[in-house]
Amino acid sequence: MRGKIINHIYYKREKEISKLRIGEGSWSFNLNEVGEGDLIETLIYTTEIKEYRIPFSKAVSCGFQKEFNGELKLVIPIKYWEVRDLDSRTRMVYSLMG
Secondary structure, eight states: OOOEEETTEEEEEOOGGGOBSGGGSEEEEEGGGOOTTOOOOEEEEEOSSEEEEEEHHHHHHHOEEEEETTEEEEEEEGGGSEEEEOOHHHHHHHHHHO
């Protein structure tokens, strides 16, 4: 699943169950998705129940690189992310969006 870069923020929708079990729970960022001219300041991952946010510089310093199926990923443990529960209205909107 690919994300989108808007105003230097990388947005990605994921399923909560898709978190990696590495490092007591982690999200991964595909380093191949970033072009040389892309400037990313923040990563925001949204699931059906939570929003995860981290400055990209912190993700790089706290994460580690790992290759999965030929793709180079930055693996960032959940403990470094700012996590917020989505309210019921936001969850409903996301569920309708698919």
